[in-house]
Amino acid sequence: MSRPTLADALKRSSIVHDRRAIETAISAMSVRIRNDFAGSVPVYLTVMNGGLPFAGALALELGARGLDLEFDYLHASRYRGATSGGEVTWKHRPATPLRGRRVLLVDDIVDEGHTLMAVREWVRGQGAQDVRIAALAVKAHDRCVPGLVADYSGLVVPDRYVYGYGLDYYEQGRNLPAIYALDEE
Template sequence: MPTDTAPRDLAQALASAEVIHDRAVIEQAIAMMAKKVHDDYRESVPVYLTVMHGGLPFAAQLAMEVGALGLDLEFDYLHASRYRGETSGGELVWKHRPVTPLQGRRVLLADDILDEGHTMAAITAWCREQGAIDVRIAVLAVKVHDRCVPGMCADYVGVEVPDRYVFGYGMDYHEQGRNLPAIYALK
């Protein structure tokens, strides 16, 4: 049962939301991130783990930009969530763990947003437990506030978003709107 009073209809949400970053801004930010990723991984083929579902649109575009620069990636994915359609997080739930062995490998995690960082901290710790020698984080967006898990930050960031409920470009509004080609914030 929903714990908030926000409308669950995507059309209503869009009518009362503002565009924070449009598609052109997002695509430019991802292209800039790709150059940094390429430079950092130029001598290796990292395991590229997409964090499902939200990370999928961003991860796909970043992978294509990195590939255009000549860097190969070994693809896999994971599915871990604390939100499950709600607006605030709960206990971490693993739905799928990567099957690619991480022992001795460099890992690049790709996700839609770094908010407080609880989910990403757990995922990063799991990768290290699996023997990854280097774990880095690429996120499309970082939410600007002072509630982050201490020490948790992304290595590659596309854009910043305000401390509001944001959706689009992988981020959902009650499991809707992940495929919107912009980032919106509720007013």
């Protein structure tokens, strides 16, 4: 079975947030994060692959505001190219010791939160002093894992299939400079 194409998806989609809205949201988030982490150098853990575009943009905004970061990444997924999740699979765990550290997990979206919950619990289990979540987007629904919220979020997206700016459509479109939603059928 061949995967659907990004070109076909774009024909059936609408822009939910354009690049300007995304950049404005990231800038506003960076002020809150800088204020909350002032006086520390947090471990900045990018959740791959989806978190990469957002994490890069947010890191530059934080640097412009004088907050130093210690970079590392992790790769955990429930999707592996599919559109619905299964068990959490770890592809890479961070090498930076987390015991006693303040940690900022940076990801593209909080949808239902299963992967982020597993990641956050693992980081806590490594002895992190404080673990916070920054997500570019939060999906508008009430199906999130209890107890999982983004401490910092920039945008709300509809309860539809969304992609772009880190979010994928069958592993495609992560580098689109806007967030799209498939039109409802």
